Amino acid sequence: MADLRTTFAGIKSPNPFWLASAPPTDKAYNVVRAFKAGWGGVVWKTLGEDGPPVVNTASRYGSLDVGGVRMAGFNNIELITDRPLQVNLDEIKQVKRDWPDRALVVSLMVPCEEESWKRILKRVEETHADGVELNFGCPHGMSERGMGAAVGQVPEYVEMVTRWCKQNTRMPVLVKLTPNVTNILGSARAAKRGGADGVSLINTINSIIGVDLDLMAPTPVVGGKGTHGGYCGPAVKPIALHMISEIGRDPECAGMPISGIGGIATWRDAAEFHALGAGTVQVCTAAMHYGFKIIDDMVDGLSNWLDAKGHARLDALVGRALPNVTDWQHLDLNYKIVARIDQEACIKCGLCHIACEDTSHQAITVSKTNGERRFEVVDKECVGCNLCMHACPVTGCISMIEVATGRKPLTWLEHPNNPLRQAAE
Numbered sequence: 001m002a003d004l005r006t007t008f009a010g011i012k013s014p015n016p017f018w019l020a021s022a023p024p025t026d027k028a029y030n031v032v033r034a035f036k037a038g039w040g041g042v043v044w045k046t047l048g049e050d051g052p053p054v055v056n057t058a059s060r061y062g063s064l065d066v067g068g069v070r071m072a073g074f075n076n077i078e079l080i081t082d083r084p085l086q087v088n089l090d091e092i093k094q095v096k097r098d099w100p101d102r103a104l105v106v107s108l109m110v111p112c113e114e115e116s117w118k119r120i121l122k123r124v125e126e127t128h129a130d131g132v133e134l135n136f137g138c139p140h141g142m143s144e145r146g147m148g149a150a151v152g153q154v155p156e157y158v159e160m161v162t163r164w165c166k167q168n169t170r171m172p173v174l175v176k177l178t179p180n181v182t183n184i185l186g187s188a189r190a191a192k193r194g195g196a197d198g199v200s201l202i203n204t205i206n207s208i209i210g211v212d213l214d215l216m217a218p219t220p221v222v223g224g225k226g227t228h229g230g231y232c233g234p235a236v237k238p239i240a241l242h243m244i245s246e247i248g249r250d251p252e253c254a255g256m257p258i259s260g261i262g263g264i265a266t267w268r269d270a271a272e273f274h275a276l277g278a279g280t281v282q283v284c285t286a287a288m289h290y291g292f293k294i295i296d297d298m299v300d301g302l303s304n305w306l307d308a309k310g311h312a313r314l315d316a317l318v319g320r321a322l323p324n325v326t327d328w329q330h331l332d333l334n335y336k337i338v339a340r341i342d343q344e345a346c347i348k349c350g351l352c353h354i355a356c357e358d359t360s361h362q363a364i365t366v367s368k369t370n371g372e373r374r375f376e377v378v379d380k381e382c383v384g385c386n387l388c389m390h391a392c393p394v395t396g397c398i399s400m401i402e403v404a405t406g407r408k409p410l411t412w413l414e415h416p417n418n419p420l421r422q423a424a425e
């Protein structure tokens with residue numbers, strides 16, 4: 001079995017699978033059950049300043065169901081922990097004492113003043129937690145109070161608060177980034193300049209997940225009204241992967257550990273995050289949907305896959321796909337593929353034909369022999385766009401075949417149609 005142990009920003013865990021700061025990590029009861037199930041670590045649900053705890057609405061979650069798949073996207077208007085600070089700190093101390101081999105990181109969000117951060121860091125240190133994660137990401141409720149995404153969207157604030165925290169604690173400091181920015185590198189680089197030991201991303205995305213057409217209000221509806229919330233779950237994975245790869249291949253962020261978050265539900269999702277540079281991964285929605293037991297398949301799946309690929313350790317996978325992430329202008333414009341239909345597997349539904357005929361390149365013909373329809377690709381019309389392969393309901397029925405052109409690779413930078421190249425000549 002491949003070795004899944006990780007050391008992330010100096011924090012050790014038996015496997016890279018952590019639960020993200022959210023309801024699954026809200027209290028000792030949950031966290032102990034998660035550790036018993038096999039999770040490698042947790043980021044405790046965000047703690048705030050001492051004082052009267054925050055107050056939550058009753059209705060607080062919304063779901064995007066796609067084609068019968070429940071919770072393909074998930075949204076919440078929940079705030080940080082609504083339990084008293086000291087209760088949380090006592091539980092954290094006890095859990096860390098009982099589970100010394102697991103990673104226990106504490107998520108924090110306090111007002112943007114150095115004294116507030118200093119105060120809470122001191123109290124978290126007393127719990128012997130492994131590190132802190134600064135929640136600069138929450139897009140609703142707290143950002144209106146000058147915290148969460150209100151800090152994370154301004155690189156100067158990210159740098160300043162990170163520096164305060166580094167100066168006021170010996171614990172590793174992770175900075176959790178908000179995706180609600182146009183360029184993630186602004187805040188990632190700021191975290192690095194501030195001395196962050198690592199970044200974690202993504203937090204949730206600003207969203208209205210739906211509108212109740214009877215109540216004429218956004219969901220989740222609270223007494224007839226709704227508000228924007230934080231979007232997460234499988235639907236956000238592509239956004240998270242992109243942001244992680246941007247940080248992973250940025251020379252200014254080089255060497256900064258990344259904890260990948262966003263739509264991870266299976267070992268394969270996790271492997272993709274690792275391949276783009278994530279040292280650990282964090283999970284929220286999938287645990288809220290299916291419970292803590294999903295960790296079994298994640299651990300087995302990842303280590304079996306590493307074994308099959310001949311990797312003894314997880315480290316061999318981290319960042320492995322990054323050299324192949326590039327900008328569009330560096331792609332080979334002479335690379336040619338065409339679609340192939342496996343006639344044995346085809347169920348004659350015609351979706352590929354309609355997709356190509358109506359919206360692509362009219363490259364799939366339909367004919368009838370003995371009353372049976374037959375769909376075929378006309379190679380010379382096919383531009384290899386992949387649309388039919390994705391539209392086909394039978395997995396593996398349409399595959400894309402590389403065609404040898406005998407031409408050398410040609411990028412946009414060298415292409416004769418590129419006006420900038422012409423200008424340079």
Ligand SMILES: Cc1cc2nc3c(=O)[nH]c(=O)nc-3n(C[C@H](O)[C@H](O)[C@H](O)COP(=O)(O)O)c2cc1C
Nearest residue numbers: 020021022046076202203232233262263283284285
């Ligand atoms: C109900 C709910 C509450 C959350 N609360 C917090 C929080 O208190 N602090 C935080 O940093 N992130 C919070 N998050 C964001 C998650 O930690 C995570 O970044 C996000 O859900 C993306 O991961 P996922 O797609 O696996 O859910 C919350 C998410 C959900 C769904």
Ligand code: SF4
Nearest residue numbers: 356382383385386388
């Ligand atoms: S790959 Fe694109 S162009 Fe070719 S057959 Fe399929 S949909 Fe048509």
Ligand code: SF4
Nearest residue numbers: 346347349350352392
């Ligand atoms: S979409 Fe797939 S199954 Fe349907 S006709 Fe085309 S190749 Fe056959």
